[in-house]
Amino acid sequence: MTHPNESRLALYAGAELGLLSHLRTALHLRGCDRCNQHVEELRGIREWMRAQDDEAPAGVHWDSLAAEMKANVRLGLAAGRCVSVPEPGPEPPRFRWPAPAMALPVLLVVIAGWIMASLHPPLKPAPPEFIVEASASGIGVQRDGRGFTLLQPRNENVVFSVRGEVAGARYVDAETGQVTISHVYAQ
Amino acid sequence: MSTRNRCSAFLLGGVLAAWAQPAPPSLKVDFPADSPVALLSVGSGESRTEARGGALVLDLHAALTLRNASQRRIRGVMLLVQAQEFTPGGKGSVAVPSLDVRPGETFPIRIDLRLLRPLLAGGGPLAGVSLDGVLFDDLSFYGPDRLNSRRSMTVWELEARRDRRYFKSVLEARGPEGLRQEIVDSLDRMASRLDVQVVRRGRATALAAQEREVKFAFLPFPDSPIEPVGGLVQVTGSEARAPHIEVLNRSSRAIRYFEIGWIVRDREGRQFLAGAVPASSSGLKLAPGAKSQAFEDVALKFSRGAGQPVALDGMTGFVSQVEFADGNIWIPARTALAPSPEEQRLADLYRRRGLPALANELKRFSER
Numbered sequence: 001m002t003h004p005n006e007s008r009l010a011l012y013a014g015a016e017l018g019l020l021s022h023l024r025t026a027l028h029l030r031g032c033d034r035c036n037q038h039v040e041e042l043r044g045i046r047e048w049m050r051a052q053d054d055e056a057p058a059g060v061h062w063d064s065l066a067a068e069m070k071a072n073v074r075l076g077l078a079a080g081r082c083v084s085v086p087e088p089g090p091e092p093p094r095f096r097w098p099a100p101a102m103a104l105p106v107l108l109v110v111i112a113g114w115i116m117a118s119l120h121p122p123l124k125p126a127p128p129e130f131i132v133e134a135s136a137s138g139i140g141v142q143r144d145g146r147g148f149t150l151l152q153p154r155n156e157n158v159v160f161s162v163r164g165e166v167a168g169a170r171y172v173d174a175e176t177g178q179v180t181i182s183h184v185y186a187q
Numbered sequence: 188m189s190t191r192n193r194c195s196a197f198l199l200g201g202v203l204a205a206w207a208q209p210a211p212p213s214l215k216v217d218f219p220a221d222s223p224v225a226l227l228s229v230g231s232g233e234s235r236t237e238a239r240g241g242a243l244v245l246d247l248h249a250a251l252t253l254r255n256a257s258q259r260r261i262r263g264v265m266l267l268v269q270a271q272e273f274t275p276g277g278k279g280s281v282a283v284p285s286l287d288v289r290p291g292e293t294f295p296i297r298i299d300l301r302l303l304r305p306l307l308a309g310g311g312p313l314a315g316v317s318l319d320g321v322l323f324d325d326l327s328f329y330g331p332d333r334l335n336s337r338r339s340m341t342v343w344e345l346e347a348r349r350d351r352r353y354f355k356s357v358l359e360a361r362g363p364e365g366l367r368q369e370i371v372d373s374l375d376r377m378a379s380r381l382d383v384q385v386v387r388r389g390r391a392t393a394l395a396a397q398e399r400e401v402k403f404a405f406l407p408f409p410d411s412p413i414e415p416v417g418g419l420v421q422v423t424g425s426e427a428r429a430p431h432i433e434v435l436n437r438s439s440r441a442i443r444y445f446e447i448g449w450i451v452r453d454r455e456g457r458q459f460l461a462g463a464v465p466a467s468s469s470g471l472k473l474a475p476g477a478k479s480q481a482f483e484d485v486a487l488k489f490s491r492g493a494g495q496p497v498a499l500d501g502m503t504g505f506v507s508q509v510e511f512a513d514g515n516i517w518i519p520a521r522t523a524l525a526p527s528p529e530e531q532r533l534a535d536l537y538r539r540r541g542l543p544a545l546a547n548e549l550k551r552f553s554e555r
Contacts, residue, residue, distance in 0.1 A: 134382060140301070146305070149301040162461060176295050
């Protein structure tokens with residue numbers, strides 16, 4: 001079942017939908033308890049807001065504010081002031097869109113950062129797991145400050161190799177003449 | 188000083204000495220009762236303990252003397268070395284291939300370990316050594332085989348026989364001077380060595396933006412049961428990551444394991460044997476005509492000498508071993524790019540004792 005979105009339900013609760021949309025939403029609400037409940041909640045909120053309106057602070061006249069807003073739209077700020085009830089107090093700020101104006105550069109920086117990051121990903125350090133090393137000092141496995149190394153003392157010609165997570169060293173033991181192959185496993 | 192004071196001083200000195208010089212590290216060797224090799228002695232003269240910064244470093248040098256208690260000639264032995272307190276999950280192995288130990292004869296195996304742990308960590312046994320496998324001259328095997336030592340030692344033994352045959356043929360065809368030239372060339376190749384650091388999963392240090400895909404070139408082996416179809420590895424500077432090779436079973440038998448040898452080439456054109464990429468699946472059963480992959484989610488960083496990075500330029504792969512479902516093993520013909528353990532041993536013998544010793548050694552082995 002496809003449910004009407006939040007805004008459609010809110011408009012329905014305030015009886016502000018067009019006729020066709022209103023009928024379609026009403027039809028849906030007949031068979032949908034969830035949306036019905038949501039509409040009831042929205043209506044409750046509207047009722048509460050009306051009640052708040054009745055208890056508006058002294059000096060706040062909703063009707064005159066509404067008239068001012070309409071006049072601002074139609075006649076501009078100066079004309080709006082003409083039709084409003086004059087109030088004492090500080091002059092309102094002239095710059096009326098500070099939040100969007102500040103948000104825009106931040107948004108641009110975020111988008112630019114995202115583009116740059118996707119083009120040049122930052123350094124990724126190795127996960128702190130096993131590290132297997134094969135070097136002149138031996139082949140070893142290390143983890144969290146603990147280590148285990150098989151050494152090749154007094155041997156110059158050591159052949160190192162790696163197979164999966166296994167490091168190997170191959171050398172001829174100087175004392176015995178035996179070829180010796182040692183491995184460390186990080187498993 | 189009174190007798191009482193002398194005793195106190197002596198006791199205090201003893202305590203301080205014991206504190207300053209920790210007990211020598213111990214090695215616990217444990218072989219099964221029916222083992223074909225018997226432990227005669229464990230020598231650990233040079234072992235020492237040292238504090239470095241906040242860590243304790245223990246060097247453990249042990250020489251095990253073993254005796255062939257079986258009725259067959261021993262060709263190889265692999266020992267499992269574990270130090271769980273130091274690296275939980277980490278373990279090591281020491282193997283000695285290319286042996287020719289008759290029944291009743293003794294032979295040594297050296298184990299040289301360095302263990303590192305925080306100073307404040309607890310005590311306990313340092314390392315345990317157990318037997319993982321013994322390979323005999325008829326290629327029969329004894330042991331628990333936890334490290335796949337049967338397969339590894341069989342491959343080394345087959346390679347040893349192949350290379351001894353090769354050097355014998357050189358001696359017969361080109362005389363002592365021809366053999367000398369072969370061995371000198373081999374020593375030159377083995378003198379070029381790379382140090383490798385392996386990091387499991389992900390990349391070690393490199394920038395992803397500079398990473399490029401490098402295709403593997405493959406050495407052709409017409410008789411190989413496996414044919415590499417293609418392979419890629421991600422390369423950045425001295426680092427190679429996530430090798431991925433696809434292979435086809437072109438034999439008429441099922442295959443349960445294979446390895447692709449891995450040779451890296453630097454920008455100066457020098458080539459180094461870096462290791463191998465094993466089959467991805469441990470329970471592989473690759474039917475005739477089927478394809479499979481060798482893939483490793485590891486990053487390998489190559490350097491030379493004192494950590495000098497190697498600029499990687501190219502990769503070459505070759506099928507280095509194949510194990511069929513029936514346990515038989517195939518190895519490729521000898522390639523100079525990948526010297527076997529036996530070639531290394533023979534070259535070292537020449538370096539230490541000269542051409543006559545090498546020729547005698549080749550005659551000593553009667554190949555089956």
